[in-house]
Amino acid sequence: MSETRELSYAEAIHEAQILEMGRDASVILIGEDIHGLTLGPYAEFGPERLWSAPISESGFTGMAVGAALTGLRPIVDLLISSLLYVAMDPLVNQAGKLRAMTGGQAKVPAVFRCGLWHGSSYAAQHSDRPYPLFMNSPGLKVAIPATPADAKGLLQTAVRDDDPVMIFEDRNLAHERGPVCEGDAPVPFGQARVHREGSDVTLVAIASAVREALAAADDLAREGISVEVIDPRTLVPLDRETLLGSVRRTGRLVVADPAHRTCGAAAEIAALAAEEAFDALRAPVARVTTPDVPIPFSPALESKLYPSQQGIADAVRRVARY
């Protein structure tokens, strides 16, 4: 085992990028305002590996598809997830579909890094959490780390994967610190992380809701409710076995997901339990999500919307008591 030390979530992402660029000369970075990186540890890679682009999201996202089709492994820094709508065509119609549409001739090993900026008074046009859209877009893989170790490991795997991967980085976690292995530490796709074992309720949590869920589980343990906290880590592919296995043991499911409620990741996971573990369920599935409203600017309005420690704990209590 290699050494571990504490890194922040943001530092872990850079570590993964630098390791992958050092390991494989076909890995390049494209994004807006990234030329500043050449002043730091990225300098060694030279200008041909780092393309600081004009404000042309559909242009350079489409370019990444072309580069991936012809032998490179581009990492596209899309900065703000709300900008993904500007680049929807190259992501959904091109990156996600070209392998299938060419009958398997094409390979699109591109990584799209998408920041989630909700919770910072950026208002509706900068606060989106649009990962469910891409779960509903076949051909794209969707990763969403909640810890520094997973931020590094999922990004390393994303770069090595031969398919297009959208990786959603929750900026609320940017300064969270945690143990991260030195050197290579890729995290396999399709393997959920069981953060905490428990026997009464399965609590599936995504992105910054994992932090809230773990805090809620501490509170609930003191009340005598034993909660199993699971982070799927990749939504495509989804680790159905781990999620369903836990639900079959506990008979109760709560899903905490910062995306909007309708057709969100929580909806998909709830449907999975209803279809595949109906016989084991002893209570209705509960979702703790963001309501279907454009995100408001005022902290007084915004702060109440996302899955919180309190909201999650209340949902678990309701389900446990059912």
Place this chain on the structure above:
Amino acid sequence: MPTPRPELLIEMQRRMWRVRAFDERAVELRHAREIHGPVHPSIGQEAACVGACMALREDDTLTGNHRSHGHPIAKGSELGPLMAELLGKATGVCGGMGGSMHLADFSVGSLGETGIVGAGIPIAVGAGLSARVRGTDQICIAFFGDGASNHGTFHESLNLAAIWKLPVLFFCENNGYAATTSLARATSVEDVAERAAGYRMPGVVVDGQDAVAVYEVTAEAAARARAGEGPSLLEAKTYRYLEHAEGEGIPGFYRDAAEIERWRQRDPLEIHRQLLLDRNLLDAAGADRIEREARAEVDAALAFARESAEPEPRAAFDVVFANSGGSGT
């Protein structure tokens, strides 16, 4: 100007006839409902795609659009798998996953045609960037229509390729119309090539019915791109004789018969045939033989397509991802 050698001049006529014979047959099959989904014929536009592709190297790449048959044929694709793709067969070049608008043949550098107008242009710029980073001297050519030159992707792509001096050729097949909308109605300039000035790259207008002229300007731009001098915008003035998409019942109100007839008088295959005869590269019998052989190739391609099996239902699930995990559910 780099002039094509005699064998190349003859090969151009062969490829133009392949495009024409293939598309004539595709249109028949579409009307007979043996082909499903829209078919956008390149009939009348053969010199543009063939002249351009013949000026490229085998390892150069291309992206294209919904008018998709001419580009891979011009680049040297075998006709059998292309026709089988139009019929949705397992032996289709894309295994029946793409169809008429979306031919892709990686074996000849065809990275794919796209049904989304303008979407192939940035992909070509990425392929150019890739060639540069990988240290090859390949270039990539993006084929698109006059209509696509009004899309944001066109403008973003020209700027991106220009600031980074990427080895990309932007090749506009200007056939005067985007579906039923004329260039004049939709475009701020008379020549799409004028738009090159805004991105400080050469913009060249060429007679798109003259395969040799198209070859010459493309070869010159390709040499420039390969030498690291950056992209060019080439505009071939051409015309489609048939409907935007055949068999879709698109009304023909937007142009008159006289206009079509005028363009038919400058048929690219006739113009090139005359050149071959004038230069004594072929006699009339030899020129006729090229047409006959192309039609025979298309017949053989169709026979192959018809004999081929339908894809297995599982096939759609097997091509979603390259790496395991999360295949279509």
